[in-house]
Amino acid sequence: MQVIDTAEKLAMFSEHWSPKIVASLNDYHVKLVKLQGHFTWHCHQDTDELFMVLKGRMNISLRDREVVLQPGQLFVVAKGVEHRPWSEEECSALLLEPAGVVNTGDAGGAQTAANDVWI
Amino acid sequence: MQVIDTAEKLAMFSEHWSPKIVASLNDYHVKLVKLQGHFTWHCHQDTDELFMVLKGRMNISLRDREVVLQPGQLFVVAKGVEHRPWSEEECSALLLEPAGVVNTGDAGGAQTAANDVWI
Numbered sequence: 001m002q003v004i005d006t007a008e009k010l011a012m013f014s015e016h017w018s019p020k021i022v023a024s025l026n027d028y029h030v031k032l033v034k035l036q037g038h039f040t041w042h043c044h045q046d047t048d049e050l051f052m053v054l055k056g057r058m059n060i061s062l063r064d065r066e067v068v069l070q071p072g073q074l075f076v077v078a079k080g081v082e083h084r085p086w087s088e089e090e091c092s093a094l095l096l097e098p099a100g101v102v103n104t105g106d107a108g109g110a111q112t113a114a115n116d117v118w119i
Numbered sequence: 120m121q122v123i124d125t126a127e128k129l130a131m132f133s134e135h136w137s138p139k140i141v142a143s144l145n146d147y148h149v150k151l152v153k154l155q156g157h158f159t160w161h162c163h164q165d166t167d168e169l170f171m172v173l174k175g176r177m178n179i180s181l182r183d184r185e186v187v188l189q190p191g192q193l194f195v196v197a198k199g200v201e202h203r204p205w206s207e208e209e210c211s212a213l214l215l216e217p218a219g220v221v222n223t224g225d226a227g228g229a230q231t232a233a234n235d236v237w238i
Contacts, residue, residue: 004193023195025167048144074123076142
């Protein structure tokens with residue numbers, strides 16, 4: 001059990017779309033991710049997914065609307081709902097989801113990242 | 120699915136030690152709480168519990184040490200570990216834990232709050 005400083009952890013990596021685990025809570029993982037550009041459309045059939053913006057501005061495209069998140073705002077994408085995170089400028093966010101969730105969900109492809117990297 | 124602004128939600132209540140649910144993630148609840156003074160020593164036998172400080176400074180006494188959390192820092196109290204949150208001045212934090220967790224855990228007592236209040 002240790003204090004996790006999100007700013008310190010974010011300073012430890014620079015790559016985009018590659019979530020890093022910083023804490024576990026039962027069978028869930030808390031991850032930090034940096035975003036810039038467009039991610040792939042995907043969904044997670046078995047789980048909700050929480051995003052909380054820590055720095056910058058994050059967009060989440062849904063099939064029927066656009067969501068914009070600023071620091072201190074959070075959003076839960078319900079399971080099975082297609083979404084496409086994107087950010088014009090670099091943005092940092094906290095993710096919360098069950099351990100083992102793959103970032104690209106059912107879509108796969110080049111943006112698929114390892115889902116077990118701790119920092 | 121809606122954007123949750125933690126600052127807006129925090130402005131909606133003033134009482135201390137009374138967590139309010141702002142979002143659900145599968146069978147977990149995201150809660151906001153304001154703290155001031157000392158909480159009761161307690162533990163949760165069946166679950167870990169995550170605290171993330173949003174404003175102010177939060178202390179968590181453990182039986183063997185003191186933890187201090189500033190905004191942007193988070194801490195997971197492992198299940199079964201006795202802890203006592205406290206804060207000299209008012210502090211706001213985000214909690215994450217399975218739905219239904221009682222704030223005073225195994226201790227009960229006067230500081231026990233309802234665990235099903237949404238804002």
